[in-house]
Amino acid sequence: MSTIEDVARLAGLSRTTVSRVINNHPYVSEDKRKLVIEAMNKLGYAPNSLARSLRSQKTDIIALLIPRITNPFFSQLVESIEIAASKHGYQLIICQTRYSSEKELNYMNLLKTKQVDGVILASIQNDWEVLAPFLDYGPIVLCNEFNERANVPSVMLNQVYGGYIATKHLLEQGHRRIAYCCGSTRSNVASHREIGFRKALSEYGIEFDEQYAFRDALHSEDGRRVFHQMMSLSESPTAVFTGSDEVAAGMISEAKKHGCKVPEELAVIGFDNQTITELMEPTITTVHQPVEKMAQKALEIMIEKIRSRTYRQREVYEFPLRLIIRESTVSTKLIGQL
Amino acid sequence: MSTIEDVARLAGLSRTTVSRVINNHPYVSEDKRKLVIEAMNKLGYAPNSLARSLRSQKTDIIALLIPRITNPFFSQLVESIEIAASKHGYQLIICQTRYSSEKELNYMNLLKTKQVDGVILASIQNDWEVLAPFLDYGPIVLCNEFNERANVPSVMLNQVYGGYIATKHLLEQGHRRIAYCCGSTRSNVASHREIGFRKALSEYGIEFDEQYAFRDALHSEDGRRVFHQMMSLSESPTAVFTGSDEVAAGMISEAKKHGCKVPEELAVIGFDNQTITELMEPTITTVHQPVEKMAQKALEIMIEKIRSRTYRQREVYEFPLRLIIRESTVSTKLIGQL
DNA sequence: TCCGATTATGAAAACGATTTCAGTTTCTTG
DNA sequence: CAAGAAACTGAAATCGTTTTCATAATCGGA
Numbered sequence: 001m002s003t004i005e006d007v008a009r010l011a012g013l014s015r016t017t018v019s020r021v022i023n024n025h026p027y028v029s030e031d032k033r034k035l036v037i038e039a040m041n042k043l044g045y046a047p048n049s050l051a052r053s054l055r056s057q058k059t060d061i062i063a064l065l066i067p068r069i070t071n072p073f074f075s076q077l078v079e080s081i082e083i084a085a086s087k088h089g090y091q092l093i094i095c096q097t098r099y100s101s102e103k104e105l106n107y108m109n110l111l112k113t114k115q116v117d118g119v120i121l122a123s124i125q126n127d128w129e130v131l132a133p134f135l136d137y138g139p140i141v142l143c144n145e146f147n148e149r150a151n152v153p154s155v156m157l158n159q160v161y162g163g164y165i166a167t168k169h170l171l172e173q174g175h176r177r178i179a180y181c182c183g184s185t186r187s188n189v190a191s192h193r194e195i196g197f198r199k200a201l202s203e204y205g206i207e208f209d210e211q212y213a214f215r216d217a218l219h220s221e222d223g224r225r226v227f228h229q230m231m232s233l234s235e236s237p238t239a240v241f242t243g244s245d246e247v248a249a250g251m252i253s254e255a256k257k258h259g260c261k262v263p264e265e266l267a268v269i270g271f272d273n274q275t276i277t278e279l280m281e282p283t284i285t286t287v288h289q290p291v292e293k294m295a296q297k298a299l300e301i302m303i304e305k306i307r308s309r310t311y312r313q314r315e316v317y318e319f320p321l322r323l324i325i326r327e328s329t330v331s332t333k334l335i336g337q338l
Numbered sequence: 339m340s341t342i343e344d345v346a347r348l349a350g351l352s353r354t355t356v357s358r359v360i361n362n363h364p365y366v367s368e369d370k371r372k373l374v375i376e377a378m379n380k381l382g383y384a385p386n387s388l389a390r391s392l393r394s395q396k397t398d399i400i401a402l403l404i405p406r407i408t409n410p411f412f413s414q415l416v417e418s419i420e421i422a423a424s425k426h427g428y429q430l431i432i433c434q435t436r437y438s439s440e441k442e443l444n445y446m447n448l449l450k451t452k453q454v455d456g457v458i459l460a461s462i463q464n465d466w467e468v469l470a471p472f473l474d475y476g477p478i479v480l481c482n483e484f485n486e487r488a489n490v491p492s493v494m495l496n497q498v499y500g501g502y503i504a505t506k507h508l509l510e511q512g513h514r515r516i517a518y519c520c521g522s523t524r525s526n527v528a529s530h531r532e533i534g535f536r537k538a539l540s541e542y543g544i545e546f547d548e549q550y551a552f553r554d555a556l557h558s559e560d561g562r563r564v565f566h567q568m569m570s571l572s573e574s575p576t577a578v579f580t581g582s583d584e585v586a587a588g589m590i591s592e593a594k595k596h597g598c599k600v601p602e603e604l605a606v607i608g609f610d611n612q613t614i615t616e617l618m619e620p621t622i623t624t625v626h627q628p629v630e631k632m633a634q635k636a637l638e639i640m641i642e643k644i645r646s647r648t649y650r651q652r653e654v655y656e657f658p659l660r661l662i663i664r665e666s667t668v669s670t671k672l673i674g675q676l
Numbered sequence: 677t678c679c680g681a682t683t684a685t686g687a688a689a690a691c692g693a694t695t696t697c698a699g700t701t702t703c704t705t706g
Numbered sequence: 707c708a709a710g711a712a713a714c715t716g717a718a719a720t721c722g723t724t725t726t727c728a729t730a731a732t733c734g735g736a
Contacts, residue, residue, distance in 0.1 A: 001475070003692055014716040019694060027714050043472065046450040050392040051692035054721050059388070068417065075413045078404065082434055086441075091453075094432045096420055103424075112384040114339075114722095115429075136382065137339070220613050249617045256619060275584070279591045281619060299588050341722055352686045357724060364686050389722035392691050452692095682711090683732070690725075699716070 002043040006167045011039040022047055061091045062302060063116040065107055067099050069183075071218075072274045073244070073291070077122055077144065080295030086302055090117075099184060101125040101176050111137045117306045120298055121145055123287075125186065139311035143298040146188045146316075153305065153315040155298040159189050162287045162321035163196025166241055169285070169323055171204050173330065175239035175267060179212040181251075182243035182294070183228050190243060191213070197241060210235055223250025238266065239329070245270035245277050248284050252328060267329040282327030290319050340381040349377040360385055372514045399429045401454040401642060403445055404463045405437050405522075410557075410612045411582070411629070415460055416484065418633030426641055428455075437522060439463040449476045455644045458636055459483055462522060477649035481636040484654075491643065491653040492627070493636040497527050500625045500659035501534025504579055504607050505621070507661055509542050511668065513577035513605060517550040519564050519589075520581035528581060530610075535579055550575055561588025569598070576604065577667070583608035583615050586622050590666060605667040620665030628657050 004022075008015045013032060020028045021036040021168045028036075039045075053059045064081055066074040070163045077095055093116060095107040095133050104125040110116045111134050118139040124131070128149045134140065135152070142154035170178050180197055182190040211233060214226045223242065227250075230236050248270030252262050260266055262282055270277055270286040277284035297317050305311035342360075346353045351370060359374040360368045364617060366374075375459060402419055404412040406517045416432055433445040442463040448454045449472050451664075456498065462469070466487045472478065474488070480492035507518050518535050520528040531674045536546050552564045565588075568574050580586045584653040586608030590600050598604055600620055608615055608624040615622035637657050643649035 004694095005692075015693080016695085016716055017714085020715090023694080027712090029714065032715085044471070044476075046447065048392070049451040049453045050388055050397070052693080052694075052719090054386070054388040054392055054723090055694045057721075069407065069420070070410070070417050071415045072408070072410075075407045078432075079434065082407070082432075091431060091448075093429060094416075094420075096417065109384065113387040115387045133382070137384075145703050159491075159587070188511050220617055246613070249614075253617045274615065276614060279558055279587045279614065279618065281591070281594060314501075342724095343722075353723080354725085355684085358685090361724080365682090366683065370684085386722050390724075392693090392722080393724045395691075468699090557683055678736090681733080681736095683730100685728105685730080687728085688726090691723085693721090695720080697718090699713070699715085701712100704710085706708095 002045045003116070004047065004188060006043055007036065007039045007045050010043065011035040016332045017091075021288075030318055038073075040143070058117050058306075059091075059115065060089060061093055062299075063093045063095055063107060063110045063119045065095045065097055065104060065119065065123055065190040067097055069094065069096055071244075071277075072246070073272050073289075074122065076274075076291050079121065080292045081143075082298055084296045084299040085118055088299065090299075090303070097123055097125055099123075099125060099186070100129075105130070105223055108134045111140075116157060118302050120302055123187065135312060139302065139305035140296055141302045141305065141311075144189065144294060145312050146192070151312050151314045153311070153313070155294050155300045155301060155317045157289050157294060158318050158320055159192035160196040160199070162271070162289075163193035163241070164200050165196075165201065165299075165321070165323045166271070166287050167197045167200035168203075170239040170241065170269060170329060171206075171269060173239070173263075173267060175237075176204075176206060177209075177212070177235060177237040177239070178206075179214065179230055179240040180208075181214040181217050181247060183216070183218045183247075185215050193243065200302065217243065217247045220246045220250030220253070223247040223252075224254040227251045227254040227258075227260075229315045230266075231258075239263075239268070240266065241269050243271050245274040245286055248286070248328070249276050249280050251284070252280055252284065263329050263331060269329055273324055277324075280328075285326045285329040286324050288322045288324050290321075294319050340383045342383075344381055345374065345377045345383050348381065349373040356447075362513070378645050382402075385516065389487045395452075397453060397643075398427060398639075399431055399454045399565045401431045401433055401445060401448045401457045403433045403435055403442060403457065403459050403461055404429060404433055407432065407434055409582075410584070410614075411610050411627070412460065414612075414629050415633055416623065418630045419458065419481075419637055422637040424647035428637075428641070435461055435463055436462055437461075437463060439468075443468070446472045448651065449478075456640050465623065468506050473650060477640065477643035479636055479640045479643065479649075482527065482632060484530070489650050489652045491639045491651070491655070493632050493639060493655045494657070495627050495632060496656050496658055498534040498537070500609070500627075501531035501579070502538050503534075503659070503661045504609070504625050505535045505538035506669060507663065508577040508579065508605060508607060509538060509544075511577070511601075511605060513575075514542075514544060515547075515550070515575040515577070516544075517552065517559075517564075517568055517575040517578040518546075519552040519555050519585060521554070521556045521585075526577050529621055531581065556582070558584045558588030558591070561585040561590075562592040563666070565589045565592040565598075568604075569596075577601075577606070578604065579607050581609050582621055583610045583612040583624055586666070587614050588617050590618055590620070590622065597606065600665050601669060607667055611662055615662075615664060618666075623664045623667040624662050626634070626660045628659075632657050 097104040122143045270284045273286045273288040393448040458482045608622045611626040
């Protein structure tokens with residue numbers, strides 16, 4: 001393993017000059033530059049980035065915290081942020097908290113120990129009071145999350161609106177008994193959607209019915225389970241709002257298996273607009289989230305905060321959601337008319 | 339940002355003693371240890387891991403190269419490797435090559451520049467001759483990939499066998515015109531499966547028919563496209579082997595849309611045993627891959643190689659695949675009998 | 677009581693880069 | 707042709723740790 005010292009020696013020059021060549025600094029004569037490059041090639045030299053980072057006090061690495069990469073929404077988010085990051089010369093460290101506050105805290109230490117220049121939180125497991133002290137060590141940007149008490153930039157989607165338009169759509173189809181089915185309540189995403197859900201309901205003079213609420217559905221298996229829970233109610237709902245396409249798909253699959261017709265007997269609406277919405281039969285009505293835009297913005301903000309070194313300011317960037325109507329909420333013949 | 343020097347000063351001790359406390363070295367008296375811990379807490383001190391890594395010549399970070407995180411197979415692989423890594427105190431850097439040899443090469447530089455202790459290749463885009471020189475800088479382990487000329491450890495699944503059992507299953511169902519539909523031919527995964535596919539065919543005295551071969555299908559959209567290509571053939575196939583559940587799902591969705599009955603008019607077999615196989619109707623026959631086992635083994639090997647510093651030895655660890663029969667290849671009534 | 681372990685502590689040298697500062701050479705320009 | 711500016715180069719300090727080496731204090735055993 002050769003060092004800058006070896007290159008300097010081989011080229012018959014000083015470390016300084018070699019460093020200048022590496023970093024394209026001015027004031028290096030053409031012949032010395034050639035000598036250096038030759039020596040570097042001969043030795044297969046590459047600058048040690050640890051030494052570099054130590055000296056320059058930056059790593060060009062950003063940590064991205066997510067709950068689970070196998071959740072298609074998050075893998076899409078990761079992909080988008082990664083592309084944006086690599087475009088700006090940044091590396092990404094993906095950290096899966098697996099919904100554990102302890103793991104989240106461990107990962108926050110990447111900031112404290114200077115392994116990363118900043119942290120993007122796409123999932124929050126701890127109270128903000130626990131997270132806030134890490135701001136002493138570098139910028140934190142919230143992405144797809146939000147916290148009232150956090151004075152940091154947040155890039156998010158208007159989930160209240162998302163819950164609202166989805167529910168309103170079901171109401172417009174004539175449904176009055178509408179179930180609410182979402183994932184981890186820890187996240188603001190779910191609670192915001194619920195606000196929108198309730199708002200739409202109240203506009204139609206309907207009260208939120210707690211027996212129609214299911215708040216622990218993350219995967220397709222949960223969708224199957226909730227389907228049975230709904231059907232076992234004395235007055236089962238005629239429509240259901242779900243927090244993810246996967247859950248919706250599981251529910252639809254189970255419904256069909258038990259002879260329950262979608263959307264005629266049960267209308268189902270998903271969230272995320274994942275590939276599966278167009279593969280299922282019926283295709284799934286869903287809410288599209290502009291993940292790519294949000295990702296790009298989050299990264300852009302992060303880089304700006306790293307550069308400016310001031311990041312304790314609350315800034316909120318919000319992107320709109322869009323309802324995509326498919327077959328799972330409207331009987332097939334009607335779709336063309338919308 | 340406080341340093342070890344600040345801690346030492348506050349505690350009235352030397353850097354050395356502080357370092358000893360941090361690293362749990364012997365020969366520190368109890369009272370001094372307390373002084374140090376107190377000072378560390380008061381300052382909110384955390385050791386700078388760059389300085390640490392520079393001195394100790396290791397980062398405890400491993401790079402994992404994959405094509406795309408949104409491919410469910412790879413997100414599952416990432417999740418499994420990540421869990422194993424964090425159990426051993428290692429961080430993972432996920433690198434998406436997006437099937438670009440150039441990007442792959444860029445990521446390999448993480449090894450050269452000492453940002454990572456080793457690289458796990460779950461995707462190979464360059465010729466091995468291009469990759470081999472990086473072995474001068476640290477260990478490389480192949481995971482789910484293989485290369486004849488690479489003298490490094492490989493952890494893989496028996497894809498030849500996978501292609502074989504899947505195809506044999508179709509043959510046993512009476513099919514004779516079987517299409518072959520896989521993804522990127524660059525990877526050995528696909529070529530190994532093709533070997534198994536051909537082997538099964540030849541056991542039944544059937545020749546591989548190039549007009550039934552489609553080698554550029556990665557996503558559900560590709561499945562839809564290939565369905566039409568197959569159907570436009572003068573003698574269209576009665577069964578198709580695909581390289582991923584997503585492609586299979588796309589194909590099935592398109593088939594149903596055009597009134598082609600699965601499995602009666604077209605039997606479809608997937609690969610990976612993803613969630614979607616049980617959500618589609620019909621459910622999809624597929625090949626299960628023990629991703630978790632492979633992931634654990636790959637990480638275990640990597641850590642061993644980092645420790646021992648000898649890693650230019652070819653070692654192959656192979657895990658078996660398992661056929662999972664569902665409805666997309668067998669008409670519904672028959673499934674119970676298998 | 678003396679001597680060799682054992683325990684406890686710190687000064688200084690690494691690790692491999694960048695940057696500051698100072699010094700030397702070459703170019704402009706009046 | 708003199709003098710100030712610009713171009714070029716290198717010695718040494720710096721980033722924040724760990725580790726080696728030296729030294730001092732304490733202990734146990736003959």
